Structure formats: structure tokens, C-alpha cells
Amino acid sequence: MERNDAEPAKRGRGRPPSVEVRRRILETAAVVLLENGVSEVTFDKVARRAGVSRMTLYKWFRSPGSLALAAFEDTYAHTLRPPSSGDVWADLRTHLREFVANLSEPRTGPMIAGLLGSAQSDPVLAEEISATFTRPRREGAVELLHAGRTRGQLPASIDVEVLVDQLWGACYARLLLPEGVLDEAFADALVANLRATIHASAD
Amino acid sequence: MERNDAEPAKRGRGRPPSVEVRRRILETAAVVLLENGVSEVTFDKVARRAGVSRMTLYKWFRSPGSLALAAFEDTYAHTLRPPSSGDVWADLRTHLREFVANLSEPRTGPMIAGLLGSAQSDPVLAEEISATFTRPRREGAVELLHAGRTRGQLPASIDVEVLVDQLWGACYARLLLPEGVLDEAFADALVANLRATIHASAD
Known part of the structure; x- marks a missing residue:
């Protein structure tokens, strides 16, 4: 696999991959939320689009509503x-x-x-x-x-x-x-x- | 069947029975609404409790939400x-x-x-x-x-x-x-x- 990351590998070592996975999940959920509304933010759809297992989502989010909210917060907290x-x-x-x-x-x-x-x-x-x-x-x-x-x-x-x-x-x-x-x-x-x-x- | 209505039968003749049926439906729906909340106001449940057919409900109300609202209006419009x-x-x-x-x-x-x-x-x-x-x-x-x-x-x-x-x-x-x-x-x-x-x- 190609490596595009310009940052040294050493710096990345302390950063658990789960942070990246979480980021990808939230970004995916935010897109679904914005495009289709809260009722379409399901564990199934977000897991498929983000390329993660549904178990990962169950582990981190209580419900699809919680996931949608976390995605929303991630995008709009600065306002x-x-x-x-x-x-x-x-x-x-x-x-x-x-x-x-x-x-x-x-x-x-x-x-x-x-x-x-x-x-x-x-x-x-x-x-x-x-x-x-x-x-x-x-x-x-x-x-x-x-x-x-x-x-x-x-x-x-x-x-x-x-x-x-x-x-x-x-x-x-x-x-x-x-x-x-x-x-x-x-x-x-x-x-x-x-x-x-x-x-x-x-x- | 016993007849308790003290009003003369003649006066009742012009009043379609559907008005009574509608009244019974709205009262039943209001009870379900108050006791169990809007999500429990289903055509099935109200039809069964009011002793009417589901078809009657489909004919008069667009959706269970509309039925719940009509029941609410019937009870609270005076405020x-x-x-x-x-x-x-x-x-x-x-x-x-x-x-x-x-x-x-x-x-x-x-x-x-x-x-x-x-x-x-x-x-x-x-x-x-x-x-x-x-x-x-x-x-x-x-x-x-x-x-x-x-x-x-x-x-x-x-x-x-x-x-x-x-x-x-x-x-x-x-x-x-x-x-x-x-x-x-x-x-x-x-x-x-x-x-x-x-x-x-x-x-």
C-alpha cells in the first residue's frame, strides 16, 4: 500500500488507530446525517460506508441517535x-x-x-x-x-x-x-x- | 337492547349514527393518547377498543398521528x-x-x-x-x-x-x-x- 502521510511514523505511533477509525465513522455519519436526515443514520449503513464492523459501532455508541449526535457535535461544536x-x-x-x-x-x-x-x-x-x-x-x-x-x-x-x-x-x-x-x-x-x-x- | 336516551326518537333521526361512532373513536383515542402516548395510538388498538372496523378509521383519518391529533383537539380546543x-x-x-x-x-x-x-x-x-x-x-x-x-x-x-x-x-x-x-x-x-x-x- 502507498503511504501518503508526510509525518514521521514515530509521531503516529502514540496515536491509537482507533482514533482514526472513530474519525472516519463520525465523518461518514455526518455525511449521512446531512444528506438523508437522522432516521437514515443506522449502524448498518454507517458501518458499511465507513468500512468498519457493526460491533465497533455498538461498542462506541449507545444508539444510532447517539452516533448521529456525536457526528453533529463534531461538525458544529465550533459555532x-x-x-x-x-x-x-x-x-x-x-x-x-x-x-x-x-x-x-x-x-x-x-x-x-x-x-x-x-x-x-x-x-x-x-x-x-x-x-x-x-x-x-x-x-x-x-x-x-x-x-x-x-x-x-x-x-x-x-x-x-x-x-x-x-x-x-x-x-x-x-x-x-x-x-x-x-x-x-x-x-x-x-x-x-x-x-x-x-x-x-x-x- | 335497552334504550336510555331520554330524547324523542324523532329528534335522533336526523343525526347520522356516524357522529356517534366518530365520538366513540375520538374518546377512545384520547384515552390511549393520555395513558400511553402518541406512539401507542394505532388504528389496530383504537379500532379494537372502540369496537369499530379499521376501515372506518382509514376512511376518516389519514394516519394514526392525525387520529391522535383529532382526539387531542377534541379534548383541549377549549383552552x-x-x-x-x-x-x-x-x-x-x-x-x-x-x-x-x-x-x-x-x-x-x-x-x-x-x-x-x-x-x-x-x-x-x-x-x-x-x-x-x-x-x-x-x-x-x-x-x-x-x-x-x-x-x-x-x-x-x-x-x-x-x-x-x-x-x-x-x-x-x-x-x-x-x-x-x-x-x-x-x-x-x-x-x-x-x-x-x-x-x-x-x-
């Missing part, structure tokens, strides 16, 4: 960190726009909706989604809003945890409920509504 | 109308508390979550849920907020459609996402956050 410019309004707009772009992208949107849909009848998948996706995102959002409140850009009496549901949660609702458009204008309107109420008495 | 006291804050609190009580009730909460979960992979069910449940609720909510804006209780610049997602949508998010508690305190906190921002500049 979870909030910006921090010092201006809560700029940060909110940037972060919510990015979030909405993610949720409304023709491939990732249905994928996230599908995972959350499956989670309604799979409590373990629900907990996995929380641990890898929705909880880290919430923590980032809380951090962003806390900073704004500390800087006096948001009223001191505001409940930051609840405000997360009124901004990010509203986006999830538009994703998962049958009516309502989820687009950049909606992201901006969420922030505008918050500003409108804050500035109402000053007008 | 969709918003109050209208003239005070937007009182109305919001009352209506959101009632909504949250519905969504967090141990039997109806998982039922609604299950229907919305199934809808993620069933676009026709999604449209049916919208037509019978989420859209009428949204319309009632918009009406309530519009009235408050007209009375000057909400800023004139507020986007009422988006505000619905920031109040009711936030509750759906808490129902469907794995973290976050959905209780009366949350309903009150949603309203309190809105008031906090409105009164922030006046403080």
Missing part, C-alpha cells in the same frame, strides 16, 4: 462560543444571526429538528443533546447576557436565564413549530423587540 | 381562547399560566411534545398540528398583544408576531428542549422580564 465585543447589542445580533443561520440552513436545520424530534421519545438521546449542544449553547448565552447586565446595558432586574428562552428558545420554537419563518430578519426582530421595550419609557 | 380583561398584564399572566399548566401537566405535556416530535418527520401531521392547535393559539395571542399595544400598554414599535415567540414560543422551547423547568414561576418570569425592560428607563 457554540458567543462573541464578546463589550456591546451586548452587537454581540446579541451577531450570535443570534449565526444561530439562526445554522438552524435555517437547508441541511442542518432539518437535522437539528430531527434530532430534537427523536429526543421526544428517547430520554437518553434528550440528555445527550443537552450535554453536547443545547446546554453549552445556553451557558454561552447566559454569559453574554450576564456581561451585558453587569455593564448596565440590560436592566438589573432582568432574569437572564428566562431571557435566554425569550431569544434562543424563540428560535427553537420557530424551528420546531409548523408556522413562523426563521430567518435573519427574525433574529434582528428579537433583538429589536428587546430594545424597543427598554427604550419605550425614554421615548 | 385556546385568550382572556380579555382590558389589562394586558393580567391577561398575559392568566393566559400564559394556563398554557404552561397545560404543557406541564404530566399527561398532556408529553402528549403535546410527542405530537410535535413526530411532526418533525411528518410534514402533513405538522400542518395538521398547525391548523388545529398552534395556529389558533398564535392568533389568540396576537389578538391579546395587539389589544395591549392599541391601549398603549405595550410600546407602539413592538413586533407583536415576534413577541408571541418570545412568550409562548419560549414555553414550547422549555417543553421540547432537554433542559429548563416549565412551571408557573417560568410563566410569571416571562411576563416579569417584559415588564422589567419596559419600566427600566423609568426607574
Whole structure:
């Protein structure tokens, strides 16, 4: 077999081959997830396409849903960190726009909706989604809003945890409920509504 | 057979027996839905329990999901109308508390979550849920907020459609996402956050 790896073999020695196998599995699962949706991510299909045994998948992933989620996390975890410019309004707009772009992208949107849909009848998948996706995102959002409140850009009496549901949660609702458009204008309107109420008495 | 109906037979003549059959089917489906969840509402089970043929069910309902939704609508449609006291804050609190009580009730909460979960992979069910449940609720909510804006209780610049997602949508998010508690305190906190921002500049 040809060897294309330019790195010295010595460096590769400490790296267990299982890391490479896992990488290949996750990439394969991500492709299936994006192309066909969560219901098509089966151990059979991913094992065949990735050229690994089904036993390997059973060993590492509790269920096809867990595998799909791990593949999703691997691809999208980098979008979870909030910006921090010092201006809560700029940060909110940037972060919510990015979030909405993610949720409304023709491939990732249905994928996230599908995972959350499956989670309604799979409590373990629900907990996995929380641990890898929705909880880290919430923590980032809380951090962003806390900073704004500390800087006096948001009223001191505001409940930051609840405000997360009124901004990010509203986006999830538009994703998962049958009516309502989820687009950049909606992201901006969420922030505008918050500003409108804050500035109402000053007008 | 014994006849318990106190109404004259003449009056009953114009009423097709199919109405009674339909009623029995919906009541049976509602019981299965409440006791076992949406995945257990099958044509087989409901036909057997209601003492009707499966053909009857196929004739009237597109899918078991549609049947479950019709049963749900039949039981819960009366909770969709918003109050209208003239005070937007009182109305919001009352209506959101009632909504949250519905969504967090141990039997109806998982039922609604299950229907919305199934809808993620069933676009026709999604449209049916919208037509019978989420859209009428949204319309009632918009009406309530519009009235408050007209009375000057909400800023004139507020986007009422988006505000619905920031109040009711936030509750759906808490129902469907794995973290976050959905209780009366949350309903009150949603309203309190809105008031906090409105009164922030006046403080």
C-alpha cells in the first residue's frame, strides 16, 4: 500500500488507530446525517460506508441517535462560543444571526429538528443533546447576557436565564413549530423587540 | 337492547349514527393518547377498543398521528381562547399560566411534545398540528398583544408576531428542549422580564 502521510511514523505511533477509525465513522455519519436526515443514520449503513464492523459501532455508541449526535457535535461544536465585543447589542445580533443561520440552513436545520424530534421519545438521546449542544449553547448565552447586565446595558432586574428562552428558545420554537419563518430578519426582530421595550419609557 | 336516551326518537333521526361512532373513536383515542402516548395510538388498538372496523378509521383519518391529533383537539380546543380583561398584564399572566399548566401537566405535556416530535418527520401531521392547535393559539395571542399595544400598554414599535415567540414560543422551547423547568414561576418570569425592560428607563 502507498503511504501518503508526510509525518514521521514515530509521531503516529502514540496515536491509537482507533482514533482514526472513530474519525472516519463520525465523518461518514455526518455525511449521512446531512444528506438523508437522522432516521437514515443506522449502524448498518454507517458501518458499511465507513468500512468498519457493526460491533465497533455498538461498542462506541449507545444508539444510532447517539452516533448521529456525536457526528453533529463534531461538525458544529465550533459555532457554540458567543462573541464578546463589550456591546451586548452587537454581540446579541451577531450570535443570534449565526444561530439562526445554522438552524435555517437547508441541511442542518432539518437535522437539528430531527434530532430534537427523536429526543421526544428517547430520554437518553434528550440528555445527550443537552450535554453536547443545547446546554453549552445556553451557558454561552447566559454569559453574554450576564456581561451585558453587569455593564448596565440590560436592566438589573432582568432574569437572564428566562431571557435566554425569550431569544434562543424563540428560535427553537420557530424551528420546531409548523408556522413562523426563521430567518435573519427574525433574529434582528428579537433583538429589536428587546430594545424597543427598554427604550419605550425614554421615548 | 335497552334504550336510555331520554330524547324523542324523532329528534335522533336526523343525526347520522356516524357522529356517534366518530365520538366513540375520538374518546377512545384520547384515552390511549393520555395513558400511553402518541406512539401507542394505532388504528389496530383504537379500532379494537372502540369496537369499530379499521376501515372506518382509514376512511376518516389519514394516519394514526392525525387520529391522535383529532382526539387531542377534541379534548383541549377549549383552552385556546385568550382572556380579555382590558389589562394586558393580567391577561398575559392568566393566559400564559394556563398554557404552561397545560404543557406541564404530566399527561398532556408529553402528549403535546410527542405530537410535535413526530411532526418533525411528518410534514402533513405538522400542518395538521398547525391548523388545529398552534395556529389558533398564535392568533389568540396576537389578538391579546395587539389589544395591549392599541391601549398603549405595550410600546407602539413592538413586533407583536415576534413577541408571541418570545412568550409562548419560549414555553414550547422549555417543553421540547432537554433542559429548563416549565412551571408557573417560568410563566410569571416571562411576563416579569417584559415588564422589567419596559419600566427600566423609568426607574
